[in-house]
Amino acid sequence: MKKNTAWNDLLVEGEVAHAEPAASYRAGCFCGAVEVEVSGKPVFAGYCHCADCQAWSAAPINAFSLWKADSVRVTKGESEIGTFSKTEHSDRKFCKRCGGHIMTAHPRMRLIDVYANLLKGYTHEPTLHANYASKMVSVRDGLPKYRDLPADLGGSGEMLQD
Ligand SMILES: [Zn+2]
Numbered sequence: 001m002k003k004n005t006a007w008n009d010l011l012v013e014g015e016v017a018h019a020e021p022a023a024s025y026r027a028g029c030f031c032g033a034v035e036v037e038v039s040g041k042p043v044f045a046g047y048c049h050c051a052d053c054q055a056w057s058a059a060p061i062n063a064f065s066l067w068k069a070d071s072v073r074v075t076k077g078e079s080e081i082g083t084f085s086k087t088e089h090s091d092r093k094f095c096k097r098c099g100g101h102i103m104t105a106h107p108r109m110r111l112i113d114v115y116a117n118l119l120k121g122y123t124h125e126p127t128l129h130a131n132y133a134s135k136m137v138s139v140r141d142g143l144p145k146y147r148d149l150p151a152d153l154g155g156s157g158e159m160l161q162d
């Protein structure tokens with residue numbers, strides 16, 4: 001798979017539109033040059049404790065919300081978006097002006113992680129902690145803690161203690 005996939009290549013065919021108007025939320029980079037809009041609901045949301053998220057976010061935990069690729073739209077500053085792909089599974093999108101992170105596309109899953117912290121008006125409703133084996137901090141919130149990922153997402157499904 002080629003690296004630095006163009007944004008439009010990540011978009012998949014739209015599904016049949018729902019009857020109800022979908023809620024939408026905007027996320028912007030640190031300087032405001034780039035904005036994206038998501039609509040509907042994330043496929044799922046949670047926290048990731050993996051080493052890559054820790055390094056990329058410069059934070060111990062990444063609050064992720066995974067959206068279908070076709071429900072994420074760049075509304076401002078598309079030409080300011082830089083992409084870094086450490087592996088072919090993650091195309092990390094950032095603002096070339098301010099360096100602020102915006103989202104990470106996962107082409108294999110056809111999902112896009114729009115960082116939950118950035119979505120205005122959105123209520124983060126996490127259901128799990130992923131990659132808890134490499135946690136830097138413990139979170140005693142009662143949510144399931146996966147060593148890596150749930151089995152239906154390609155992980156071992158193994159659970160760890162808080
Ligand atoms: Zn910016």
Ligand SMILES: [Zn+2]
Nearest residue numbers: 048049050053
């Ligand atoms: Zn991660």
